Amino acid sequence: MNSFLTTLKSRNSLLYYFGWFCLLGTIVCTILTLITHTEVLGINAFIKPGKFFVSIAIFTWTMGWFTGLLPQRNKVRIYSWVVINAMLIELLIITAQAALGKLSHFNISSFADARLFDVMGAAITILTIWTAYIGYLFFRHKPEQIDVAYLWGIRLGILLFVIFAFEGFVMAAKLRHTIGAPDGGPGLPVMNWSTRYGDLRVAHFFGMHALQLLPLFAYYVARRSSHVILLAAFYFLFITFLLMQALAGKPLLASLTN
Structure with missing residues (x-):
């Protein structure tokens, strides 16, 4: 440290x-x-x-x-x-x-x-x-x-951060982060994401923390640039799924709460 x-x-x-x-x-x-x-x-x-x-x-x-x-x-x-x-x-x-x-x-x-x-x-x-x-x-x-794999981790980490930082405009346009109910109500411990309705903060959080995840993966795990690019692609799809799920009014743990 x-x-x-x-x-x-x-x-x-x-x-x-x-x-x-x-x-x-x-x-x-x-x-x-x-x-x-x-x-x-x-x-x-x-x-x-x-x-x-x-x-x-x-x-x-x-x-x-x-x-x-x-x-x-x-x-x-x-x-x-x-x-x-x-x-x-x-x-x-x-x-x-x-x-x-x-x-x-x-x-x-x-x-x-x-x-x-x-x-x-x-x-x-x-x-x-x-x-x-x-x-x-x-x-x-x-x-x-730095090696090329780590460089791609930084590049794609920043790219996904920027994309999902701008997702905040979706919340700003709606003047709320909860889809299907007013903001507030029961939420997950610490994060306070809604356990009953869609919450746009979930995709916002995971997307912006690609800034740390992808470079760490590239530095400690990946051996090739292609490994980093592949993870970034799957991670982008995962976060997009979280965003679509929230916009549909479903909570993060929808499959466990239904």
Whole structure:
């Protein structure tokens, strides 16, 4: 772990330190869930920002690790500041709304709430476009210090991340993530995905974490680029199935709950 952190810091110090900030935010939110009783949609209000802090920490360190392989240092620095600013906007709004006992996503109940939701959407859109550009740089450039299979893991991981990050617009258009009922109600432990209806967050989650899965598979398991490409194709089909299942109003564990 120390070796990973040392290498990460040398590759991208901006995202290294921002990742630590996010982990600190996770700890603070965890403490707040224990000492506060404010709820949003039937669960403690600080559970959601806590999950976002840890998820963004993982994303930040992942992209810090990858971008350190690129020779375009000026563009990497710009991207790093885009990540930091976009994610700070996201985290500040989510946490502030939680403290007020309000929804952050899909909340258009007042002019101010709607504008905050718009700002979050704009920030994430800019970040996702920039992440797609970083993916393009990996398709254009082959870092000398990594093998081809690992490079394809990074390329396809970023590609699937971008595709299913934009799936968030489906939820934004519907102003909810549950299909077949209002948001809220019984959910799976920790993730809180609906156990009775379709939940668009499932495909969103699995798709975006291709960013970690495919490079890890490529680095530790795959021996050829074709193995990585094949897994990416099957994984894309799997996530597409999860999306179609949710749009049909069926929960993740539909076969077990029917």
